[in-house]
Amino acid sequence: MFERFTKGARAVVTGAVTHAERVGADSVTEEHLLLSLLDQEGSRASFAVASLGLTGRRASVEAALTEARRRGGLTKADTEALAGIGIDVGEIVARVEGAHGEGALAGDRANRRWWTGHRAFTGGAKSILEKSLRIALGRRDRFIGEEHLLLALTACPGVVADVLAEHGATYTTVERALYGAEGTGQARAS
Numbered sequence: 599m600f601e602r603f604t605k606g607a608r609a610v611v612t613g614a615v616t617h618a619e620r621v622g623a624d625s626v627t628e629e630h631l632l633l634s635l636l637d638q639e640g641s642r643a644s645f646a647v648a649s650l651g652l653t654g655r656r657a658s659v660e661a662a663l664t665e666a667r668r669r670g671g672l673t674k675a676d677t678e679a680l681a682g683i684g685i686d687v688g689e690i691v692a693r694v695e696g697a698h699g700e701g702a703l704a705g706d707r708a709n710r711r712w713w714t715g716h717r718a719f720t721g722g723a724k725s726i727l728e729k730s731l732r733i734a735l736g737r738r739d740r741f742i743g744e745e746h747l748l749l750a751l752t753a754c755p756g757v758v759a760d761v762l763a764e765h766g767a768t769y770t771t772v773e774r775a776l777y778g779a780e781g782t783g784q785a786r787a788s
Contacts, residue, residue, distance in 0.1 A: 607746070610634045613635075618717050619717065625720050626718070626719045626723050643744035645775070726754055729750035745776050
């Protein structure tokens with residue numbers, strides 16, 4: 599599949615590895631893919647990101663991702679569902695952090711893979727890469743570009759998609775920014 603990636607899409611993937619290394623993460627996550635994608639310039643996806651205002655709100659996106667990490671990766675929908683049955687996630691996070699230190703639920707641990715020089719991709723990150731292939735095929739593209747990665751990040755349920763949606767980047771808005779009104783609805787591959 600990697601042979602179908604454009605130069606820009608490969609740069610996003612290798613940039614995600616760099617983001618993971620920078621923070622000492624054991625593996626590459628969807629969050630690292632998003633941050634790397636936000637770093638890219640001069641592509642169709644970077645144009646869409648800029649037109650949706652994400653470039654100017656990168657600090658807000660990063661803060662929302664950090665907050666989700668503090669919640670142990672729970673989405674806002676998860677938090678609201680738990681609140682509906684009387685479980686206050688904020689209180690649980692506060693108690694755990696009080697006992698074990700700030701960020702205890704974030705999973706930020708010392709890198710155990712430093713000696714191999716290789717960081718594995720999480721199941722979620724692999725799903726994004728696979729979804730980007732399905733989106734590209736659904737659009738009848740013979741390549742996987744940054745735009746397909748961006749669409750996949752909005753299409754796969756989870757924290758990254760929630761954060762993007764909070765900032766106005768849903769599958770529909772991204773697709774419209776990428777392809778205009780005529781090119782939408784072609785391929786929301788399952």
